[in-house]
Amino acid sequence: MTRRLPFVVLAVFGCRPTPAVPAAPAHHSPPDGHAHDMPHRFERAEDWAARFDDPARDNWQKPDVVIASLGLRSDDKIADVGAGTGYFTTRLAQAVPAGKVYASDIEPDMVRYLGKRIQEDGLTNVAVVQGSPNDPNLPERLRLILVVNVVHHVHDRVAFFRALADDIAPTGEVVIVDFKPEAPDDAPGPPKRHRLTIDQIAGDADAAGLAVVSADTTSLPYQYILHLGRARAPGHSPT
Numbered sequence: 001m002t003r004r005l006p007f008v009v010l011a012v013f014g015c016r017p018t019p020a021v022p023a024a025p026a027h028h029s030p031p032d033g034h035a036h037d038m039p040h041r042f043e044r045a046e047d048w049a050a051r052f053d054d055p056a057r058d059n060w061q062k063p064d065v066v067i068a069s070l071g072l073r074s075d076d077k078i079a080d081v082g083a084g085t086g087y088f089t090t091r092l093a094q095a096v097p098a099g100k101v102y103a104s105d106i107e108p109d110m111v112r113y114l115g116k117r118i119q120e121d122g123l124t125n126v127a128v129v130q131g132s133p134n135d136p137n138l139p140e141r142l143r144l145i146l147v148v149n150v151v152h153h154v155h156d157r158v159a160f161f162r163a164l165a166d167d168i169a170p171t172g173e174v175v176i177v178d179f180k181p182e183a184p185d186d187a188p189g190p191p192k193r194h195r196l197t198i199d200q201i202a203g204d205a206d207a208a209g210l211a212v213v214s215a216d217t218t219s220l221p222y223q224y225i226l227h228l229g230r231a232r233a234p235g236h237s238p239t
Helices: 045-052 055-061 063-068 089-095 108-121 157-167 198-207
Strands: 002-004 077-081 100-105 126-130 142-148 168-179 210-216 223-230
Touching: 055 063, 063 089, 077 089, 089 100, 089 108, 089 126, 100 108, 108 126, 142 157, 157 168, 157 198, 157 210, 198 210, 198 223
Parallel strands: 077 100, 077 142, 100 126, 142 168
Antiparallel strands: 002 210, 168 223, 210 223
């Protein structure tokens, strides 16, 4: 079910064991996008794409469910932060054919790969952006920013959320998809010690001027979907 939280000032990539992946340093490695502020690197984007864009991921990531939850309009300007090889970027581009998608990642080779993929796919409504660890470097304020499987990798989440808050329009949203702490040990995603509770994210968002508008803990098998908006003055309630 979807939890509606009181609109008070409150305050989101994962790893899955997969054979035959490119060599990487001894840190857990996300199969489903790229993360901010992580010690490992993803220089060989073409090799990682086989893992990040594995069709088997659809079974648990349920991208159509995630995108349906965003309530997008065809002309929305939005962003995919931690875009990786474009698993969500390409789908978002189809969802806003008259709009714009900014795909941001901190790994230069992912940015290079994604730019090539966008060109090959003829997605003229996508712009690729080189991000930095605590700032996606988006060029304008947007209606919505999607952040999938990234936030549990971010070291300074308050700074990261503050940058996202600056990048949304006054009525815009930041949508976080990340792994439930109670998901099984053998589920996709990071080890339990690296998973974040909704309350942890709420606290960091609060410090950055964002508040949880809704929390969906049932639509995805191993993840939650959180909608964050700008914190409102006391006495206001979410619609």
